Amino acid sequence: MKLIASIFTALITMTPLQGVAGSSSTDEIAKYRQLLADGNPAELWEMRGEELWKKKLGPQSVSLEQCDLGKGSGVVKGAYVELPRYFKDVNKVMDLEQRLIHCRITLQKLTPEQAVAVPFGSTSNPSDIEALVAYITAASRGMKIAVSTTHPKEQAAYELGKRFFFYRAGAHDFACATCHSKDKQRIRLQELPNLLNRTDAQNTYSTWPAYRVSQGEVRSMQHRLSDCMRQQRFPEPRYASDTITALIMFMAKNAEGGIYDAPALKR
Amino acid sequence: MFDSDKKGVQVMDQGRRNALRMVSALGLVCAGSLLGPIRALAGEWQANSFEAKGLANALKELGVDSYTMSSEVSVISAEIAENGAVVPVSVGSAIPNTEYMAILIEKNPNPLSVAFNIPEGTEAAFTTRVKMGETSNILALVKANGKWFAASKEVKVTLGGCGG
Amino acid sequence: MKIILSVIAISLLVTGCATAAMQTDTGKMLVARLEEDFSSKGPATMERMLNQDEVQKLCSAYPLEMSDEQMETLQASQLKTVKYPADGNYLGEWKEGEKIAQNGRGMQSSDQVKGTNGGNCYACHQLAKEEISFGNIGPSLYRYGKLKGDGEAVVKYTWAKIYNSQAFTTCSNMPRFGHSEILTEKQIKDVMALLFDKNSPVNQ
Amino acid sequence: MAEPMRIRAKLNGDTVEVKVLIRHDMETGKRKDPSGKVIPPHFIKTLIAKCKEKTVLDTVMGISVSKDPFLSFKFKGGALGDKVTVTWVDNTDDTRTDEATIS
Numbered sequence: 001m002k003l004i005a006s007i008f009t010a011l012i013t014m015t016p017l018q019g020v021a022g023s024s025s026t027d028e029i030a031k032y033r034q035l036l037a038d039g040n041p042a043e044l045w046e047m048r049g050e051e052l053w054k055k056k057l058g059p060q061s062v063s064l065e066q067c068d069l070g071k072g073s074g075v076v077k078g079a080y081v082e083l084p085r086y087f088k089d090v091n092k093v094m095d096l097e098q099r100l101i102h103c104r105i106t107l108q109k110l111t112p113e114q115a116v117a118v119p120f121g122s123t124s125n126p127s128d129i130e131a132l133v134a135y136i137t138a139a140s141r142g143m144k145i146a147v148s149t150t151h152p153k154e155q156a157a158y159e160l161g162k163r164f165f166f167y168r169a170g171a172h173d174f175a176c177a178t179c180h181s182k183d184k185q186r187i188r189l190q191e192l193p194n195l196l197n198r199t200d201a202q203n204t205y206s207t208w209p210a211y212r213v214s215q216g217e218v219r220s221m222q223h224r225l226s227d228c229m230r231q232q233r234f235p236e237p238r239y240a241s242d243t244i245t246a247l248i249m250f251m252a253k254n255a256e257g258g259i260y261d262a263p264a265l266k267r
Numbered sequence: 268m269f270d271s272d273k274k275g276v277q278v279m280d281q282g283r284r285n286a287l288r289m290v291s292a293l294g295l296v297c298a299g300s301l302l303g304p305i306r307a308l309a310g311e312w313q314a315n316s317f318e319a320k321g322l323a324n325a326l327k328e329l330g331v332d333s334y335t336m337s338s339e340v341s342v343i344s345a346e347i348a349e350n351g352a353v354v355p356v357s358v359g360s361a362i363p364n365t366e367y368m369a370i371l372i373e374k375n376p377n378p379l380s381v382a383f384n385i386p387e388g389t390e391a392a393f394t395t396r397v398k399m400g401e402t403s404n405i406l407a408l409v410k411a412n413g414k415w416f417a418a419s420k421e422v423k424v425t426l427g428g429c430g431g
Numbered sequence: 432m433k434i435i436l437s438v439i440a441i442s443l444l445v446t447g448c449a450t451a452a453m454q455t456d457t458g459k460m461l462v463a464r465l466e467e468d469f470s471s472k473g474p475a476t477m478e479r480m481l482n483q484d485e486v487q488k489l490c491s492a493y494p495l496e497m498s499d500e501q502m503e504t505l506q507a508s509q510l511k512t513v514k515y516p517a518d519g520n521y522l523g524e525w526k527e528g529e530k531i532a533q534n535g536r537g538m539q540s541s542d543q544v545k546g547t548n549g550g551n552c553y554a555c556h557q558l559a560k561e562e563i564s565f566g567n568i569g570p571s572l573y574r575y576g577k578l579k580g581d582g583e584a585v586v587k588y589t590w591a592k593i594y595n596s597q598a599f600t601t602c603s604n605m606p607r608f609g610h611s612e613i614l615t616e617k618q619i620k621d622v623m624a625l626l627f628d629k630n631s632p633v634n635q
Numbered sequence: 636m637a638e639p640m641r642i643r644a645k646l647n648g649d650t651v652e653v654k655v656l657i658r659h660d661m662e663t664g665k666r667k668d669p670s671g672k673v674i675p676p677h678f679i680k681t682l683i684a685k686c687k688e689k690t691v692l693d694t695v696m697g698i699s700v701s702k703d704p705f706l707s708f709k710f711k712g713g714a715l716g717d718k719v720t721v722t723w724v725d726n727t728d729d730t731r732t733d734e735a736t737i738s
Contacts (some may be wrong), residue, residue, distance in 0.1 A: 025347060025563060032345035033357035036396070041703035043641045044658045061634055104433075123674075123702075126474075160464065163457045167495040169480045171538040171613060172606040179604075181569065187554045187566040189425060191348075212355035216660075216702040222311075231685050233538045235475045241468035267349045312680040316695060317697040353701045381700050384693040389710040390650070396701035398661075425564050 003066040004078040025189050028074065033265070042134055042263035050137025052128050059110035067103035069096070069136065081260050084249045093157040095245040097222045100132055103118040118225050121238045131222045135211055140260045145205060147252040152248070157242075161250030164243060170233035172250040176247070178232075190267075195254055202258025205251050214252070218263055221248055243257035277289040282317050316350040316379050322406070325371055325378040334408065334415035337362065342420040351399040351424035358393055358407035360416070365391035373419070374403030474539035490602035502601040510598035513591045514611045521586050521623050528625030529632065531618050532558055538613060548613050550622055555605070558625065559632035566603055576627035577634045589626060593619050643736035646720040651713035651737055653692075653723050655706045663698040679704065682723040686713045686737075709721060713737050 054078070069079035070087065084095040090102065097119070104115040147197050149155045168175040179187065180195040193200040207221045213225030219227075225244045229237055241245050277343075294417040316328035326334075339361040348354040358368055368391055369382040381396045391409070462481060471477045482490065490506065495555075497505075534549025536542055552558055555568035581586045591598055594609030608614040614622070623629050641656040657679065658666065664676025684692035691710040713719065720734040 014435065025425075028346040029349050032347060032349055034353065035343075035345055035357075038351065038656055039656055039705040039707065041656055041658070044656055044703065047639060047641060048658075075723070094736065122661070130482070131584065141365075154459075155531050159457050160461055162493075163461045164465075166491050167461065167483075168487045169483050170475065171479055171609070173518045174606075177493070185566070185568050188564045189349075190566075211703075213350045213701075216352070229469075230475070230540045233475055233479075234540070235469040235470040235477050235480050236540045238467050241464075243464045243468040246464070273642060312695050317695075353652075375699055377697060377699065379697055381694060383694045385709075386690050386693060388689075388712045389691050389708060394705070394707040396705050397703055400701045 001245065008039050020078050026186075026191060027175075029089060029189060029201075036213070036265050040208075040211055040263065040265045042217075042218050042246055042265065044137075045134035045140045045211070046263065049131035051131070052132050058110050062108050063131070064100075064103055067100070067107055069099055069185070072206075076138055076139045078143050080137045081143045081145045081220060082147060082158065084154075084160060084245050085148060086153050091153075092242075093151075093153050093249065095221070095240070095248050096133060096136060097220055098240045098245060100129060100136075101240055103187055104151075116239055118143075120226075121220070127217075128219055130209070130218045130223075134218045134263045137260075137262050143260050145202065145252060145255050145258045147249065147256065147259055149249075149253055155251040157246045158253055160243070161246035161248070163249055164247055169236045172233045172234045174234075175230070179215065195251055198254065198257075199255035201251060202259055205255035206258040206260045207262050207264035207266070209262055210264040214267055229246055268306055283366040284353075316378050316382075318377055319379065320376055322378045324372060324418075328421040329369065329379070329389075329408070331408065331415045334417045335410070337416040337418060340407050340409050340416050340418035342405050342418050344405060344422050345350075347423045347425050349425060350424040351401070353396050354399050354405075354422055354424070355394070355396050356405055360391040360411065361406075362368070362409060362411040362416060364412065365409055367407040369415065370397060371408060372397060372399055372403050373406060374401050375399065378406075437607060440469070449601075474538045474544050475540040478483050478611075486597050486602070486607075495602060497601060505601055506598055509595050509607075509610070510591065512607075513594045513598060514609065514621065515587065515590060516616055521590055521620060522627055523617060523620030523624045525621070525624040525628040525633075527618075528621035528623070530561065530627055531614070531622055542573060548618075550614055550618065552622065552625075560635065561632060567574060569586035571634060574634055576629065577632070581627050586623070586627065590619065592622060636730035637729055640721060640723075640731065641720065642721055642728070642731040642733055644713070644735045644737040646713065646715055646737050649711050650688070650709050651711070651719070652709050653707065653719055653721075653735075655682075655704075657704045657706075657723060657731075659702070659704060659723075659725065661698065661700055661702045661704065676726055679723045679725045682706070682709075682721065683721060684721045686710065686717055686719050691719070 056063050057176050061263075066073050068089075068142060069075065070082055070085045071077075080096055083099070084093050086093050087099065089230045094102065101112075101115045104110045116129075118125055118127045119129050150157045165176045167220075168178070178196070179185065179192045181202070183197055185192045185194070193204040195201045195204065208224055209218055211218050222240055222244055225247055226237055228259050229235070299422040300365055304380045313328070313406070316325060319325040319328040329387070341357070341361075343357040343359075356370055358370055366385055367383065368385065369416060370380045370390045371378040372380055375398075381395060383393055385391055399422065404421050406417055406419045465480060468475060469480060480559040486505065486509065487496065488500075502572040531551035532548040535551035535554055536549025537546060550582075552572075553562055554567045557565040557567075557571035557573045560573060573580070588599075595607040596605035597607060606613055609616075609619055625633055628634065637721050638656070638658040643654045659679055660677050661679065662674050662677040664673070664678075666674045669712055678698050679696050679700070680695040682692070682696065683690060689712070691713075692708050694706070696704070715737055717737045718734045719737060720732055722730060722732040725728045
């Protein structure tokens with residue numbers, strides 16, 4: 001109790017923010033995030049995702065437990081840090097969400113429409129995909145990001161993602177690179193990761209998906225990048241498209257070696 | 268990424284702000300006060316105190332005539348909240364026999380947010396998260412030995428920035 | 432070579448020795464993929480995504496390498512696009528300008544077609560001192576008018592810079608607010624007033 | 636139907652630290668959906684935690700508690716293996732009880 005009181009005394013003696021900008025503001029935002037780090041509602045999504053993974057669904061009542069996320073049938077642990085990757089059975093590179101949809105169609109025999117239904121949830125309409133993504137990504141916590149670009153199709157996806165990263169277009173002439181290719185840049189008070197800088201790329205990639213306090217939902221990487229497209233003044237990408245997967249590939253490779261730590265909690 | 272505009276974010280928050288405003292405008296701050304203050308007992312949800320408009324009314328509904336600012340009461344939060352919908356708050360009291368604590372957001376149209384009745388053996392220290400419509404003081408209100416104490420901390424609610 | 436994007440931690444990017452032919456292939460593949468994967472929504476159209484103009488095309492190269500001559504040619508062609516106010520009045524209302532500077536809405540897939548766009552100046556620039564939530568992608572414009580005066584040359588330059596920033600900085604990150612029809616002439620006047628008016632909070 | 640809570644109860648010395656995460660919308664009742672229709676209020680009003688039948692936390696909440704509420708508190712008198720149960724009731728009389736074992 002004494003301790004709390006003394007912390008408080010320390011706090012009230014701190015200089016008020018008025019008129020101060022830049023680093024002190026960002027320090028306080030860092031503190032805000034730190035205070036929220038304990039007790040991430042994403043855990044609730046992880047719990048629901050695990051149930052959904054094991055739940056028998058579809059006309060033949062099959063669970064996703066036999067889904068091959070790249071490390072063999074049913075292996076969830078460590079699967080995410082190696083995605084996106086080349087899958088021989090479909091002869092293409094898939095990210096987690098594309099692969100989940102594939103399993104829902106091939107294993108659970110859902111129609112393609114059913115398999116991609118509600119990719120992004122809302123209060124009254126929760127997304128099974130976001131919950132599954134939370135569960136699967138959580139099973140890679142503490143592991144190193146290690147995507148492969150050895151297969152020619154993986155290499156091609158990486159190159160395509162890189163090209164797209166620098167592609168300027170739309171009403172505002174923006175590319176991803178406009179805001180994410182220099183160190184220590186900010187939009188308003190929001191720090192922008194330099195995705196060409198390994199440390200920034202690792203810190204960013206290792207903390208998605210995330211529970212977004214502004215939306216009250218766990219958001220996947222596909223959602224994050226779709227929203228980037230919107231803010232970039234680009235048209236709307238189809239859910240789980242190859243372009244976005246290529247961009248994820250580029251980001252994942254740049255983040256190689258980072259310790260995965262998500263679902264995280266973000267603004 | 269480029270979602271740094273105030274307007275855009277306000278759109279999202281506006282609903283809630285209107286909401287809060289409407290509750291007060293509807294005059295749900297009701298006749299209860301005419302019957303004299305009713306103390307909010309935890310476990311029993313008191314509309315009068317939760318729907319009271321403005322800090323003075325909320326305190327009145329809680330039966331607080333006056334309180335003393337005390338350095339033994341603490342409110343910990345960030346100076347700046349990135350999003351007013353989720354503001355982390357820790358409140359604590361080092362005053363012996365603290366039996367009740369409440370968190371009030373001064374500038375929210377309905378200031379009372381949450382209240383704790385503190386059974387013996389439970390520490391007078393809680394962490395939770397509250398919604399704030401705008402920059403405001405957060406007040407930690409404490410009842411101990413029949414007296415009221417408080418501490419407050421200002422939290423600035425900023426809007427804008429990209430998604431990180 | 433200020434325009435070359437800072438090349439940091441490049442080692443992790445594939446060795447960067449792709450041939451021109453490969454790049455062209457990737458470029459073509461990209462456009463084909465975009466065509467398939469995206470669709471127009473609201474004011475964010477496929478046309479504006481797929482049909483890059485000269486600036487967008489040249490500035491998508493990575494790493495960016497342009498000769499001084501190429502840069503000058505590009506800047507000159509962009510300067511020609513600038514339309515100065517017909518009535519010769521460059522300054523509107525700074526209060527309106529402040530609103531435009533704060534507003535980041537417009538041209539997103541979630542926005543209305545032909546809605547009123549914001550300038551979103553604070554996203555990248557410091558302006559009024561009271562607004563602590565500002566970005567740093569562009570330079571601080573605090574006390575812009577006070578420091579630069581209001582001579583015809585600087586006023587005209589500033590107008591043109593807002594209208595088409597590519598006329599002065601090759602591959603600038605700043606949107607071409609006039610040329611790309613993001614802001615109207617009146618709105619640019621108001622933003623100009625925010626920068627130059629001696630009563631504007633920017634100049635306090 | 637209400638979804639399960641996430642409850643952690645950890646013994647440190649003689650004190651049990653409890654952290655509770657709840658999946659709940661905490662709707663204020665005045666927000667509008669995209670079609671302009673008011674989203675009805677939906678929020679937790681009371682939350683009670685017990686350990687061995689003894690109440691260790693007794694809380695009332697309003698609409699300004701954040702969506703997906705988080706609450707942490709500490710109490711004395713719990714031992715390893717004891718159960719902490721948490722029950723909430725919302726304004727629609729929906730309720731949910733979950734428990735965690737002190738570890």
